[in-house]
Amino acid sequence: MLNYQRYKRVPVMNFPERTWPEKEIQKAPIWCSVDLRDGNQALIDPMVVEEKLEYFNLLLKLGFKEIEIGFPSASQLEYDFLRTLVEKKLIPDDVKVQVLCQCRQHLVDKTFEAIQGIKNVVFHIYNSTSTLQRDVVFHQDKEHIKQIAIEGTKMVKEGAKNFDGNIWLEYSPESFTGTEVEYALEVCEAVKDIWQPTEERPIIFNLPATVEMTTPNVYADQIEWMSTHFTEREKVILSIHPHNDRGCGVAATELAMLAGADRVEGTLFGNGERTGNVDILNVAYNMFSQGINPELNIENVNEIIDVFERCNKMSVPPRHPYAGKLVFTAFSxxxxxxxxxxxxxxxxxxxxxxxxxxxxxxxxxxxxxxxxxxxxxxxxxxxxxxxxxxxxxxxxxxxxxxxxxxxxxxxMSEVQGEISPEQIMETFRRMYIDAKEPLHFRKAKIEDISDSGSEYDTKVFLTYTDRGVEKVVEGFGNGPIDAVQHGLCAESGFNIKLTMYHEHALTLGSDSQAASYIELVDAATGVSAYGVGISSNINRSSFRAIFSALNRLYYSKEQNQ
Known part of the structure; x- marks a missing residue:
């Protein structure tokens, strides 16, 4: 039996003041791609510098203005990549490069060394604040954990004095979803007191669902509670970083945006540790489908897929929203x-x-x-x-x-499975268009006899072959099709009625083809058959359709249909 009793429910906060359920998403958030850090560190075969460069250029092309590079203080590859961007002047002036760093002095120093020469930098520090990690990982109380964040902030603030570019501080209480909101607020406020942000240069508080622990509405409550309890809210950019452990990353992101999130960190197609991060493209395409400008250049999903799969050595699943090969395909x-x-x-x-x-x-x-x-x-x-x-x-x-x-x-499909369009067309051609034997239409001459005093206005001289033997029929009627029908009935012994006729142009232009569709019924038996004809001449296509229907009506065994 499934041992569900080993697990306990995550507490749901009491927040009756919530307002997010009545709101609608109105505009795009600030997007921050973490593909080159979160996504890259989760790859079996991490990207090399050349692949990182290609991916970075894709993110620029898509319109990301904030891109997290990684841990330049913890990885020589990421340090070298960042320096390559700087030395080759590949970072546009309007793009912020984000770097992640633990709250340790030598790592902070190394990170400042790596970012020298960059105009705009988001310096991202973090430490875990959750009840579980305080207990089993750090064995420290709340005050000690808060002090780690404070000391890290002081280190960055001191290092920023000798930095020539513009710098924004981002602080993440890691495992926010497992942290008491009151305590998460306390730590963030302590960081803000040290950093002293302004409205012109706000601080970024990133509240990650490092592990998605419960339903998206709870995350939204947590986000709105924090948003409404931050002091000097105008000096704060509230950022979210949802993971997808419960498969609800997109829903959690959208509800968090309703709840006050200004900024979203995620990856293309949701790549990342475990089940991944929120899929930024999924959220952006969702907005697009509601008539909201996602403020990303996502018109060519095939190009995005191509770079993603080549650099990450991963495949986009065929049922992935918007991007999968089968998502715009109907079998039902x-x-x-x-x-x-x-x-x-x-x-x-x-x-x-x-x-x-x-x-x-x-x-x-x-x-x-x-x-x-x-x-x-x-x-x-x-x-x-x-x-x-x-x-x-x-x-x-x-x-x-x-x-x-x-x-x-x-x-056919019950035998072989999926049927291709080419097979459908070939079957259609064999059933209808190529039904030319044993009666084969050859030619026709049409005369207008409307002034002859006859009850009919059209005369047709019809030439066809019957098992290779040429025959000529003369028919009268109100129009060419009627004349051919009467002629065949009168001189060839067929007892047919025309019960359906449609025609249309297959192509446009002076050399266009016409398609004609006819249903003939045997007046004696009530049995019917359809016929199809095509020609650049509408009368000829109609006559071919009549003969197609005749062959299928009376000679179906010979046609082997």
Whole structure:
């Protein structure tokens, strides 16, 4: 039996004054990428300098203005990388480089050595404040733990006197979610008293969910409580750093933003220790889908994926929100039908607002226009097959034909699995367009006889072959299709009625092709068949559709359909 009794519930704080549930996200936070520190340290094969440079340039291209590099005092590789950025002048003036450092004098000194020459720096110090770590790791009381933060702040403040650039202090009470909020506030206020921030140069208090311990609403309560209890709130940037241990990192981030967070630290696609950090792209695309400017250049998700996977040697899962290869793909028949109808409605209404069932955003807005929205397997329906035929090949199948083609495709998919668009088109061609035997349309001559006094206005001389033997039929009717039908019935013995006809252009321009769809019914038996014809001439495509339907109606065994 699952031994759930070993675990105890994390206390839920009593905070009836909360206001975040009534709020909405209105704007993007300050974004800070920690890919080159949190993400990199979690890699099986950490990035080398060249990969770090490529990744850094990607983050700049995406529009990040705050980028955490790592521990230059603790790793020679990270020290060398930071110096490479400085010496090659690769850091734009409007970008803040963030460096992490433990509250120890020799590490602080080494970090200041590493950042010399950088215009804007966030100096990030931290120490764990949680009840569990105070007990089992440090064996120290609250006052001693607070003193570590105070002494670290004094070290940075002293070092900043000889630093030529602009410096911001960031302090993190690590394991904030396991810390009493009153005590976390006490430590932060003590740090602020030493640092003496201003409105022009505020202090960053980063409140990390170092381990995600409970539901996102509790984290939001903790964040709002801190936000409303900081003194001189105008001199504080409230930052969050959510992890994803419970799979709720994105939700925790969004609720924390409602609760007063000004800044979000995270990584691309959520890479990081254990289950990772919050996925910044996920949060940004969520904002984008609500009509909010995420203030990141995330139009080309494929390019982001390419650099991420190459530098991190990790793959983006196929179901990853927005970025996965399958997230804009529907296999379900009902989903496919709804997407198809939604796309059609969007086109017909010429709406500037994106509203398509099952697709919260237009895939083309994030660079995914060349990937299939609909993929066909045994779970797919008639709407999905019709959608593929229109989107890939331009055939707007009449609704009457949807089921017949879909049934054929489904029987194939039950044997082999997923069916490609090429296979669907090949099956469609074999079933309808290539149904040219034993009756093969050759040519037709159409005459206008509207002034002849006849009850009909069109005369057609139709030439076709029947198992290779040429035949000529003369038909009269109100229009070319009607004339061909009457001629075949009168001279060839067919007893057919035309019950459905549709046509449309397949392509645009002077050399465009037309597609015609016809249903013929045997008047004696009631059996029907569909036919399809294509040609640059609309009459010729219609005649080919008639012969396609005739062959399928009377000679289906010979067609081996």
């Amino acid at each position: 028949g009902s989903h496919q039908d709804a997407i198809s109808k939604g796309m059609q409605a969007l086109h017909e209404r010429q709406s500037k607002i994106w509203e398509v069932p099952y697709l919260p955003i237009d895939p083309s807005d994030v660079g995914r226009e060349y990937e299939p929205l609909v993929r066909i397997n045994s779970q797919s329906g008639k709407g999905g097959v019709a959608f593929v035929m229109e989107q890939y090949y331009g055939f707007k199948l009449p609704k009457e034909m949807h089921k017949e083609l879909a049934d054929k495709i489904q029987s």
